[in-house]
Amino acid sequence: DAGVTQSPTHLIKTRGQHVTLRCSPISGHKSVSWYQQVLGQGPQFIFQYYEKEERGRGNFPDRFSARQFPNYSSELNVNALLLGDSALYLCASRWTGMGGYTFGSGTRLTVV
Amino acid sequence: AQTVTQSQPEMSVQEAETVTLSCTYDTSESDYYLFWYKQPPSRQMILVIRQEAYKQQNATENRFSVNFQKAAKSFSLKISDSQLGDAAMYFCAYRHFNYGGSQGNLIFGKGTKLSVKP
Numbered sequence: 001d002a003g004v005t006q007s008p009t010h011l012i013k014t015r016g017q018h019v020t021l022r023c024s025p026i027s028g029h030k031s032v033s034w035y036q037q038v039l040g041q042g043p044q045f046i047f048q049y050y051e052k053e054e055r056g057r058g059n060f061p062d063r064f065s066a067r068q069f070p071n072y073s074s075e076l077n078v079n080a081l082l083l084g085d086s087a088l089y090l091c092a093s094r095w096t097g098m099g100g101y102t103f104g105s106g107t108r109l110t111v112v
Numbered sequence: 113a114q115t116v117t118q119s120q121p122e123m124s125v126q127e128a129e130t131v132t133l134s135c136t137y138d139t140s141e142s143d144y145y146l147f148w149y150k151q152p153p154s155r156q157m158i159l160v161i162r163q164e165a166y167k168q169q170n171a172t173e174n175r176f177s178v179n180f181q182k183a184a185k186s187f188s189l190k191i192s193d194s195q196l197g198d199a200a201m202y203f204c205a206y207r208h209f210n211y212g213g214s215q216g217n218l219i220f221g222k223g224t225k226l227s228v229k230p
Contacts, residue, residue, distance in 0.1 A: 104156065
């Protein structure tokens, strides 16, 4: 079975640009979450979606948005990129409320 | 708000020896989950072990075991018979318990970098 897949794996953007990151959860997983991991830190929660509805939002500015599609895949969008948005963006999926999360390998975003 | 603290930025262990990584957390809830994740240079976060707070018995997964002290809010990870492949960043994480719902994000510590010497 395929795990959580994220695309692209690496991305370089210029300040002020927009970026879209994509995530496909494990088949059957209806919950998808996004995390930002700055170098040397633990991941920070950005969004959680379940059954296409937002179920949680971390302390991130409105430049960050996300959505979940009928097939449970998800997109994370970041507008007006800042240098500080440079990080590893991790997607995780989960089957039920009782379970642990399975993570993808992440998208490395560099803003120059 | 819940917090997770890992006080050891780096640890080192000799191959085949045992090492313990520390984690403390702060919460006012009585039901929650605790996790240890491993992140090798490949970047993928891999679940090592999980503990439900309502279970008194410490979780064990092969060479990995935890010492869960609920009253002390402590959750340490013991790695026995350390192997070169155990070298990675280890993150302790907390999630509150939700009854059949979909909420519950992970709160991570800052991580401990484990080196394994041959």
